[in-house]
Amino acid sequence: MRRNQEETNETIRKLIEVGRTHFTERGYADTALEDIVNEAEMTRGALYHHFGNKKGLFRVVFESVQKEIAERIETEAAASEDLWQQLLLGCRAFVAAAVEPRNKRILLLDGPAVLGWEMWRMTDEQNSMRLLHEQLQFMQRQGCFKPVTIEAMTHFISGALNESALWIAHHPEQRHALDDTMKVISLFMEGFKR
Structure with a gap:
């Protein structure tokens, strides 16, 4: 057996x-x-x-890509003891992984088209977005933020990261676009610091 x-x-x-x-x-x-x-x-x-069927295989492949990216986020964020740095490293890890050739087409292009927006969002919520939410909750408990709703902040940042990944994926100079994106995210996050 x-x-x-x-x-x-x-x-x-x-x-x-x-x-x-x-x-x-x-x-x-x-x-x-x-x-x-x-x-x-x-x-x-x-x-x-x-x-x-083919769509069923694609869904499982898509979910495996999402899980790999979530693991990468955790690994790269853990490289720092500083909570703010962990947040930024995790954001960068997500965007960098999403635009890699082995992930880009499955995650950003075919994923939403083949599986539909709701399935795409649900899988994102179970992986990358879940990690972002957990980090933001922990940081809020540590007094890192001005009073904000973590639920709204999670969706706002996640949406910005997803849109940034789509933009970077089509940019002729992806490394430069990723650096620019991280500058914007860093400046944005500064506004929430307590």
Whole structure:
């Protein structure tokens, strides 16, 4: 029984890995399931069994990208002991990860179009936005902010980061655009300091 579960997990992992490569390189619309299953050395039946269809596979790939970015945010924010610096490092980590070639098309371009805005937002709320909210709540308890509603602040900053990521993703000089974005975010956050 254990061997069957290991084989199942390996099948799922392989399909997600190959699917991510195809969705990244070709986009959702130009990705063929036949190409994925051939490269993964699986059958269409295995893909349909575990994911239902192409959109189901894409949703799982999208969620895995969101989780990876959330892990990166936590890691990079933890590089500082200073709460403000943690916040800024986390914001930068999100935007930088979102515009990376292996994430950009899945997260920013195809994600909202294929899954719909509500699914996109729900997945964001469970990952990056959740981390932002937790950091802001902790900072508020430490007396870092002027009196503000953390819920509104979370949505405001998250929206700004998402829009900035879209802008940077299409900018010819992404590094420069990321630096400019972080300057604006830093100045914005200064206004909330107690």
